[in-house]
Amino acid sequence: MSPRRSYDQYCSAARALDLVGDRWTLLIVRELFAGPRRYTDLHADLPGVSTDVLASRLKDMERDGLTSRRRLPPPGPAYVYELTPRGRELLPVIQALGEWGQADLGERRPTDAVRAHWFALPLLRALEGEGLVEVRLEEGDFHLRVGAEEGPVYGDGPAPREADARLQLDAETCAAVAGGELRLLEAVRAGRVTVTGEGTLAKALREA
Amino acid sequence: MSPRRSYDQYCSAARALDLVGDRWTLLIVRELFAGPRRYTDLHADLPGVSTDVLASRLKDMERDGLTSRRRLPPPGPAYVYELTPRGRELLPVIQALGEWGQADLGERRPTDAVRAHWFALPLLRALEGEGLVEVRLEEGDFHLRVGAEEGPVYGDGPAPREADARLQLDAETCAAVAGGELRLLEAVRAGRVTVTGEGTLAKALREA
DNA sequence: CGGCATCCGTGACGATACTG
DNA sequence: CAGTATCGTCACGGATGCCG
Numbered sequence: 001m002s003p004r005r006s007y008d009q010y011c012s013a014a015r016a017l018d019l020v021g022d023r024w025t026l027l028i029v030r031e032l033f034a035g036p037r038r039y040t041d042l043h044a045d046l047p048g049v050s051t052d053v054l055a056s057r058l059k060d061m062e063r064d065g066l067t068s069r070r071r072l073p074p075p076g077p078a079y080v081y082e083l084t085p086r087g088r089e090l091l092p093v094i095q096a097l098g099e100w101g102q103a104d105l106g107e108r109r110p111t112d113a114v115r116a117h118w119f120a121l122p123l124l125r126a127l128e129g130e131g132l133v134e135v136r137l138e139e140g141d142f143h144l145r146v147g148a149e150e151g152p153v154y155g156d157g158p159a160p161r162e163a164d165a166r167l168q169l170d171a172e173t174c175a176a177v178a179g180g181e182l183r184l185l186e187a188v189r190a191g192r193v194t195v196t197g198e199g200t201l202a203k204a205l206r207e208a
Numbered sequence: 209m210s211p212r213r214s215y216d217q218y219c220s221a222a223r224a225l226d227l228v229g230d231r232w233t234l235l236i237v238r239e240l241f242a243g244p245r246r247y248t249d250l251h252a253d254l255p256g257v258s259t260d261v262l263a264s265r266l267k268d269m270e271r272d273g274l275t276s277r278r279r280l281p282p283p284g285p286a287y288v289y290e291l292t293p294r295g296r297e298l299l300p301v302i303q304a305l306g307e308w309g310q311a312d313l314g315e316r317r318p319t320d321a322v323r324a325h326w327f328a329l330p331l332l333r334a335l336e337g338e339g340l341v342e343v344r345l346e347e348g349d350f351h352l353r354v355g356a357e358e359g360p361v362y363g364d365g366p367a368p369r370e371a372d373a374r375l376q377l378d379a380e381t382c383a384a385v386a387g388g389e390l391r392l393l394e395a396v397r398a399g400r401v402t403v404t405g406e407g408t409l410a411k412a413l414r415e416a
Numbered sequence: 417c418g419g420c421a422t423c424c425g426t427g428a429c430g431a432t433a434c435t436g
Numbered sequence: 437c438a439g440t441a442t443c444g445t446c447a448c449g450g451a452t453g454c455c456g
Binding site for chain 3: 038039040043051052054055078079
């Protein structure tokens with residue numbers, strides 16, 4: 001656990017960096033926007049983080065009120081980590097970083113890891129309205145809770161219930177939509193996104 | 209200079225953190241939003257940063273296209289560092305961090321350093337319209353270019369020309385306005401802010 | 417097997433001193 | 437003024453081990 005290395009500046013941005021400026025912290029937050037996750041899941045989706053650093057960050061974040069640790073009910077009792085409301089307020093920070101970093105994303109490098117749900121937040125920016133959206137990529141599936149006010153913003157795997165809309169697309173299209181080079185409606189019109197489902201969101205995308 | 213330690217993730221937020229996630233980098237960006245600054249000025253307004261780290265970050269940032277180094281014309285020839293357009297696009301990131309960190313700012317701790325222009329960005333969020341605003345705090349003066357599309361967003365010291373509006377207030381009021389606990393218009397109405405000047409911005413604040 | 421704790425080599429960081 | 441040089445310390449990343 002870090003002995004609280006602070007910038008010691010009376011500045012709100014510096015204070016924020018005192019809490020989330022350490023290496024890996026904001027990426028752990030990004031992972032937890034997918035909902036409660038176990039230690040091992042986090043370690044698997046954050047290639048390169050060492051076990052002790054991950055454990056240390058999770059303790060720091062809990063102490064600082066960003067996350068909470070909860071015991072899952074049996075069977076399979078395990079601890080899961082999840083964002084507190086305060087932690088979820090970091091969404092604009094991650095969104096702003098993602099929007100800025102989009103310009104440097106470019107092609108995937110051979111050394112780059114990929115997880116399907118890393119496209120969730122960029123895609124979320126491109127969606128209006130409200131509802132449960134399931135997204136299918138070759139790399140895997142995830143679901144978005146568009147317009148959700150509380151709880152997880154997105155999740156790994158298929159939607160837990162019948163989705164209001166289902167999108168099928170490839171990573172390239174996903175990146176283009178996320179980067180603002182292609183609007184989702186235009187991607188649908190160009191046949192690069194297949195939309196199914198009966199929710200208002202699905203209908204709005206199809207009829208445009 | 210860092211040998212480019214990367215998260216190696218095909219994710220726009222992770223890419224952003226590859227570039228600005230190192231310690232001190234975003235705070236250097238915050239300083240440079242005040243306009244071109246010399247090495248010594250940066251070192252003076254970033255208490256705690258060591259000279260070699262500051263030099264290293266400035267090199268990294270120039271290599272990554274965030275800043276540029278320019279020689280000032282004589283008399284007093286010196287190098288200044290300034291943000292590139294790409295660097296200035298980090299404004300939403302710093303704003304989001306500042307907005308989030310405002311909740312943890314609280315009272316000033318004895319160990320906290322303070323600079324007047326650290327209030328500039330929070331205050332900028334509270335201002336609508338367009339114009340040059342001069343702000344006078346006990347801790348010092350700075351000026352804001354509200355609605356500026358290019359160039360520095362704020363600057364240290366009094367405004368370089370006659371300001372469209374001048375605000376005089378104390379740090380406590382400033383923090384309250386920045387934190388959203390108090391709206392600027394209400395602060396003016398409560399007499400906690402003195403507004404002078406003949407610009408539209410000044411008139412709008414006074415007549416409300 | 418999931419959830420860490422420990423150990424160790426390397427590199428980043430912070431303070432000070434020094435130089436063009 | 438604007439850094440570079442040096443050095444001690446600490447944080448990080450990787451591997452391994454322990455314990456429920």
